Amino acid sequence: MGITVTLWIYLHFTQLQLDSTFCEASEQPVVIVDASDNRIIQVCNKARAQGVDVGLGLGAAAALCQHLQVQPYDCMFEKNKLKEIAHSLYQVTCDISLVSHNGILLRVSNMLNLYQGLEAYWQCIQAVLQRLKVCYSYASGYSPLAARLLAKNKVNLITDDSSMLLHQVKSHALYESDLPSTISEQLTRVGVHTFEALLNIPMAQLAKRFDAQLVHYVGRLLGQFKEPVNFYQPPESFSRYVELLFEAENTAWLSKPLHTLLHQLEDFLLGREKVAYQLTIELQHRDKTPAILHVYAKEGEYRAEKWLMLCEFVFSNHQLTAPVQGITLSAQRIAERQSGCGDLFEKQHKGGSAASLISILQAKLGGDAIQGVEVYADHRPEKASGFIEPLCHGNDVPREPSLVRPTMLLNPEPLNSKIHIQQGPERISTGWWDAQPIIRDYFVVKEQSGRWLWVFRDPTQNWYIHGVFH
Amino acid sequence: MQQTLQIRCDYLYCICVQYFLKQCMSDLIDLLQCQQLVWHGNEQLSNVERVSTGIKTFDEYLQGGLPKHGVIDIQAPHGIGEIRVLLPYLKQQERLTVFINPPGYVNGHGLFHLGFDTTRLLVVHPSNDIDALWSAEQCLKSGACSSVILWQDRLAIHQIKRLQLAAEQGGALQFMMRNNTSSHLSLPVSLCLKFAAHNKGLEVSINKQKGGWSKSRFVLMLESYWPELYQPPKADKVISLSEHRKWVSP
Numbered sequence: 001m002g003i004t005v006t007l008w009i010y011l012h013f014t015q016l017q018l019d020s021t022f023c024e025a026s027e028q029p030v031v032i033v034d035a036s037d038n039r040i041i042q043v044c045n046k047a048r049a050q051g052v053d054v055g056l057g058l059g060a061a062a063a064l065c066q067h068l069q070v071q072p073y074d075c076m077f078e079k080n081k082l083k084e085i086a087h088s089l090y091q092v093t094c095d096i097s098l099v100s101h102n103g104i105l106l107r108v109s110n111m112l113n114l115y116q117g118l119e120a121y122w123q124c125i126q127a128v129l130q131r132l133k134v135c136y137s138y139a140s141g142y143s144p145l146a147a148r149l150l151a152k153n154k155v156n157l158i159t160d161d162s163s164m165l166l167h168q169v170k171s172h173a174l175y176e177s178d179l180p181s182t183i184s185e186q187l188t189r190v191g192v193h194t195f196e197a198l199l200n201i202p203m204a205q206l207a208k209r210f211d212a213q214l215v216h217y218v219g220r221l222l223g224q225f226k227e228p229v230n231f232y233q234p235p236e237s238f239s240r241y242v243e244l245l246f247e248a249e250n251t252a253w254l255s256k257p258l259h260t261l262l263h264q265l266e267d268f269l270l271g272r273e274k275v276a277y278q279l280t281i282e283l284q285h286r287d288k289t290p291a292i293l294h295v296y297a298k299e300g301e302y303r304a305e306k307w308l309m310l311c312e313f314v315f316s317n318h319q320l321t322a323p324v325q326g327i328t329l330s331a332q333r334i335a336e337r338q339s340g341c342g343d344l345f346e347k348q349h350k351g352g353s354a355a356s357l358i359s360i361l362q363a364k365l366g367g368d369a370i371q372g373v374e375v376y377a378d379h380r381p382e383k384a385s386g387f388i389e390p391l392c393h394g395n396d397v398p399r400e401p402s403l404v405r406p407t408m409l410l411n412p413e414p415l416n417s418k419i420h421i422q423q424g425p426e427r428i429s430t431g432w433w434d435a436q437p438i439i440r441d442y443f444v445v446k447e448q449s450g451r452w453l454w455v456f457r458d459p460t461q462n463w464y465i466h467g468v469f470h
Numbered sequence: 471m472q473q474t475l476q477i478r479c480d481y482l483y484c485i486c487v488q489y490f491l492k493q494c495m496s497d498l499i500d501l502l503q504c505q506q507l508v509w510h511g512n513e514q515l516s517n518v519e520r521v522s523t524g525i526k527t528f529d530e531y532l533q534g535g536l537p538k539h540g541v542i543d544i545q546a547p548h549g550i551g552e553i554r555v556l557l558p559y560l561k562q563q564e565r566l567t568v569f570i571n572p573p574g575y576v577n578g579h580g581l582f583h584l585g586f587d588t589t590r591l592l593v594v595h596p597s598n599d600i601d602a603l604w605s606a607e608q609c610l611k612s613g614a615c616s617s618v619i620l621w622q623d624r625l626a627i628h629q630i631k632r633l634q635l636a637a638e639q640g641g642a643l644q645f646m647m648r649n650n651t652s653s654h655l656s657l658p659v660s661l662c663l664k665f666a667a668h669n670k671g672l673e674v675s676i677n678k679q680k681g682g683w684s685k686s687r688f689v690l691m692l693e694s695y696w697p698e699l700y701q702p703p704k705a706d707k708v709i710s711l712s713e714h715r716k717w718v719s720p
Binding site: 370384 | 612614615700
């Protein structure tokens with residue numbers, strides 16, 4: 001074998017749907033059943049302990065285990081999950097191919113230079129998979145087909161020793177492979193039961209005695225024929241779904257599953273040097289329309305812990321109308337991360353920034369509770385200043401230190417107490433251009449109690465309190 | 471027998487010491503002070519870091535100014551000038567100033583023309599007291615704020631302690647504006663001031679100061695800090711023609 005032969009690793013996910021439905025928290029044993037023939041195809045550990053196994057009929061399983069929780073198999077769901085796994089793997093390896101609904105093929109040869117050896121590469125892959133908490137079997141091979149054959153039969157062998165791999169392939173029987181049953185039957189009839197026997201037949205003989213499909217298969221198995229592989233390209237948006245096996249009636253129970261999603265978000269953003277400014281969390285209910293929550297981070301954030309804190313504040317304000325069955329997390333505004341260049345010592349002193357403080361306050365108290373103050377060039381007191389989004393200022397008004405204006409304004413209320421006029425009148429008569437004209441004579445007055453007030457007299461000679469000098 | 475002897479010896483020793491002290495009291499105290507074995511309570515002020523209020527006389531009464539971080543309890547009726555007296559301090563700050571639960575619409579216009587940078591001002595309106603305290607704590611410990619002013623009458627000791635820790639963490643000052651202080655509970659604050667109205671400024675009493683002794687009561691003149699407001703009312707608005715000419719063409 002020459003240098004041109006590439007090494008592949010195949011990952012076979014045996015119970016993808018079960019692994020991703022967050023069944024750790026479930027008290028009851030869970031199984032996934034193929035709806036077409038009612039056979040069990042995935043079994044959780046609790047169920048396995050009670051004797052339920054893959055391939056059993058639903059009736060037999062129910063007889064073995066009373067409180068069995070049964071979920072129908074969902075192929076689309078597994079395909080989506082597979083994409084998510086591929087996505088996580090994409091952080092450490094480049095050539096990834098998705099095979100049907102539960103297999104991932106990795107082209108290893110290109111990556112060995114980077115990782116300096118198969119061992120180190122495989123450790124990285126394992127670390128990623130471990131974080132995703134999925135069960136899988138694996139094998140390497142010098143063709144995609146060989147790797148797949150070994151992985152599906154749970155050989156769990158990673159090596160670049162070609163003779164050893166060939167030996168492994170040869171030791172398997174034909175029915176264990178995914179050869180079409182017609183061909184394997186045909187071979188069995190002529191006494192070829194294992195791959196060893198099959199591969200001992202020379203190619204020319206094979207072509208003469210059997211059809212082209214088998215020749216093609218053997219060629220692909222040995223890596224002599226090239227197999228077309230579509231490699232995975234990661235999308236640039238982030239949206240993940242997790243289904244809860246239990247119905248969460250309390251928002252506090254949602255933070256655990258959400259945390260796993262946020263960790264995936266962190267990986268997604270970190271790998272791209274990006275931050276998200278807004279997350280949308282969709283809480284799926286059984287019969288009701290899903291509740292949609294928005295979480296904002298003013299200065300952009302990628303860390304799962306920070307997002308979790310913000311999400312928990314938002315959850316604490318949200319009243320669940322119905323139990324939650326699933327959570328979808330999607331990142332809305334993603335932008336490049338801008339690292340502020342502060343000096344090393346300054347940072348310690350200053351701590352956090354204003355933007356992150358505002359995100360925290362807004363998440364807990366709601367967006368309207370925090371306001372910035374803006375000054376406008378207008379003489380009418382109500383229009384001279386206003387509340388705006390915090391930290392967005394644009395106006396530039398010259399200062400006039402001689403103006404006497406109160407610190408707080410009140411809604412004008414009739415003046416009933418006895419006062420002593422300190423200053424005034426100052427007439428404000430303006431606003432003819434926008435149909436909200438005012439004509440008022442303002443006075444600075446002092447109450448008997450010592451309170452400094454800003455009062456005005458309107459043209460009808462009524463007096464009102466409009467502000468307080470705190 | 472031995473015990474009584476022992477006691478007697480101690481007694482004699484005490485008398486000796488007393489006698490000795492009387493003889494050379496001043497020498498001894500000087501010696502002990504020199505070795506830092508004896509100290510006066512009112513000499514400990516230097517330990518507390520202080521920051522100027524921006525008003526010279528106020529600084530003098532406060533022995534240097536406000537504490538650099540901590541909680542300051544201000545007991546004052548609303549509208550007598552309790553914010554005005556803090557403005558010179560607030561104007562010096564570079565980080566955010568947060569108003570929580572202010573008793574009215576904060577008039578940025580007024581603060582702005584007094585020289586306050588309104589871009590550094592945040593106004594928070596929480597829905598209840600607990601949220602108000604929570605936001606004060608968050609602001610203090612974030613390190614992004616230099617001062618947090620909270621209007622809330624009812625406070626508990628443990629709440630103040632939490633705020634105190636948060637203030638130290640973020641290097642910020644927390645002002646508690648309290649209108650009616652019904653309970654006479656002593657709160658663990660760094661500084662407790664009581665303001666009362668006065669014609670020319672404020673009547674201030676320092677109820678408690680961390681690292682300080684003074685329980686003083688004084689009148690703070692504020693006229694020179696905002697002359698436009700305190701300008702005495704003109705008794706008569708009619709002036710003579712010659713006086714008017716003097717005004718128009720000096």
